[in-house]
Amino acid sequence: MKLVFVENQFGPGAAGMLSFNVMAAVAQYYSDNLRTEVMKGQNEKVLQGWLPCGVPFGYTNVENRDEPILPHPEESQTVIRMFDLYSTGNMTFEMLTEQLWREGHIYRPSQPKFSRTGLSYMLNNRFYIGEINYRGQTHPGRHKPLVSRQMFQACQEVLNGRTRSTNNRNHPLTGGVFTCAYCGSMITGELIRRSLRNGEVREHLYYRCANNHPNHPTVRWKAEDLEQAIHEDLASMKLDAELADWFRRSLTAAFADTDAQQQRQRQMLLKRRTELTNMQDRLLSAYLSSNIDEVAFQNKSVDLKAQLGETEAALQSCGDMDSSRGDAALALFNWSQQAADVWFGSKMDVKREILGEIALNRTLSDVTLCLEKRKPFDILVKRPSFQSSRGGGI
Numbered sequence: 156m157k158l159v160f161v162e163n164q165f166g167p168g169a170a171g172m173l174s175f176n177v178m179a180a181v182a183q184y185y186s187d188n189l190r191t192e193v194m195k196g197q198n199e200k201v202l203q204g205w206l207p208c209g210v211p212f213g214y215t216n217v218e219n220r221d222e223p224i225l226p227h228p229e230e231s232q233t234v235i236r237m238f239d240l241y242s243t244g245n246m247t248f249e250m251l252t253e254q255l256w257r258e259g260h261i262y263r264p265s266q267p268k269f270s271r272t273g274l275s276y277m278l279n280n281r282f283y284i285g286e287i288n289y290r291g292q293t294h295p296g297r298h299k300p301l302v303s304r305q306m307f308q309a310c311q312e313v314l315n316g317r318t319r320s321t322n323n324r325n326h327p328l329t330g331g332v333f334t335c336a337y338c339g340s341m342i343t344g345e346l347i348r349r350s351l352r353n354g355e356v357r358e359h360l361y362y363r364c365a366n367n368h369p370n371h372p373t374v375r376w377k378a379e380d381l382e383q384a385i386h387e388d389l390a391s392m393k394l395d396a397e398l399a400d401w402f403r404r405s406l407t408a409a410f411a412d413t414d415a416q417q418q419r420q421r422q423m424l425l426k427r428r429t430e431l432t433n434m435q436d437r438l439l440s441a442y443l444s445s446n447i448d449e450v451a452f453q454n455k456s457v458d459l460k461a462q463l464g465e466t467e468a469a470l471q472s473c474g475d476m477d478s479s480r481g482d483a484a485l486a487l488f489n490w491s492q493q494a495a496d497v498w499f500g501s502k503m504d505v506k507r508e509i510l511g512e513i514a515l516n517r518t519l520s521d522v523t524l525c526l527e528k529r530k531p532f533d534i535l536v537k538r539p540s541f542q543s544s545r546g547g548g549i
C-alpha cells in the first residue's frame with residue numbers, strides 16, 4: 156500500500172478545471188504579490204489554517220512552525236484505506252472494522268479495533284479533506300488532506316443511505332449543500348403540489364429550514380429564486396471587462412517578474428559558489444607552499460566552509476520556478492469570470508460541485524444567501540452577500 160496525498164482535490168467535470176495546482180499557484184501568487192494590497196483593511200482570518208487543538212487520528216503534531224501538522228506515517232494509511240473500503244458501499248461498520256483489523260490497521264494498542272462510533276466520526280470528519288470545523292464554522296486548513304473530496308462525498312452518500320440519495324435527485328440542493336443561517340440545520344426540500352382550476356397539477360419545489368421552533372424565522376425559498384440568487388452571487392466574482400484585462404496583464408507580468416528575479420538570484424549564488432571554491436583552492440596552495448601557518452589556514456578554512464554551506468542552502472531553497480504557475484493562475488481567474496454562466500447551463504450534480512469548490516460555508520436566512528468563498532475567490536467578490544428580490548410565497 157502506498158501513501159498518496161491528494162494532489163488533485165478537484166475531480167473531473169466542469170469544476171475540475173480548478174486543479175489543486177491552480178489553487179496553490181494562485182494562493183502563492185496572492186501571498187507573494189498582492190497580499191498587502193488586497194488584504195489591506197480586511198480582517199485577518201480567525202484561523203491561519205492550522206487546527207488550534209489536538210489533531211484527529213491520522214495526523215500528528217510536530218515542532219515546525221511552517222507545518223505543525225503532518226500526516227502520521229501509519230495512521231494516515233489507515234484513514235485512506237478506511238475511506239477507500241467504505242466508499243464501495245457494500246460494507247457495514249462491523250464488516251469495515253473486521254476488514255481493517257485483518258489488514259493490520261489498528262486504532263491504538265489498547266483498543267486495536269475501531270468502534271462503530273469511531274468509524275462514523277472519522278468518515279464524517281472533513282479535516283481529512285483539508286477543512287477545519289471550528290466553533291460551527293468551516294475554515295480552509297493548511298494541513299495536507301488525506302482523502303479527495305470525491306472520495307469523501309462518496310462515503311457521505313453511503314452513510315446517508317439510499318433513501319437520502321433518492322431524495323437528493325428530487326431536491327438537488329439539499330443534503331448539506333446549504334445550512335440555515337439561524338440554527339445551522341441542513342436546508343431540506345419540500346415539494347408542494349397545487350391544483351389549478353383547469354385540473355392541472357403544478358409542483359413547486361421549496362428549500363426550507365425544517366426547524367419549527369416558534370422563535371425561528373421562516374427560512375423558505377422557491378427553488379427558482381434560490382438558483383437565481385446563486386447565479387447572482389457567482390456573478391459577483393466577475394470584474395468588468397477592462398478591470399479583468401488589467402488583472403490578466405498584471406497576473407502575467409507578476410509571474411514573469413518573479414521568474415526573472417529568481418533567475419538573477421540563482422546566477423548570483425552560482426557565481427558566489429565558484430568564488431568560494433576558488434578561494435579554498437588558493438588557501439590550500441598558500442598553506443602547502445608555507446605562505447601561511449596552520450592556525451591561519453584552519454581559521455580561514457572553517458570560515459570558507461561555513462560560507463559555502465550557506466550558499467548551498469540558499470541555492471537549494473531557491474528552487475526552480477514552475478513557469479506553468481502563471482498559466483494556471485490565469486486559467487483559474489478565467490474560470491471565476493465564467494462561473495456564473497456555467498452555472499445556468501449545468502446539470503445539478505455539476506452545480507453542487509461548483510458550489511462546493513467555490514464556497515466553504517453556504518447559508519440561507521429568510522432573505523439572504525451567503526456563499527463564503529474559498530481562496531482565492533474571496534478576493535474577487537465585490538460583495539460577500541446580497542439581498543435577494545425573491546417573489547412571495549404561495
Ligand SMILES: [Zn+2]
Pocket residue numbers: 335336337338339340364365366371374
Ligand atoms: Zn433554521
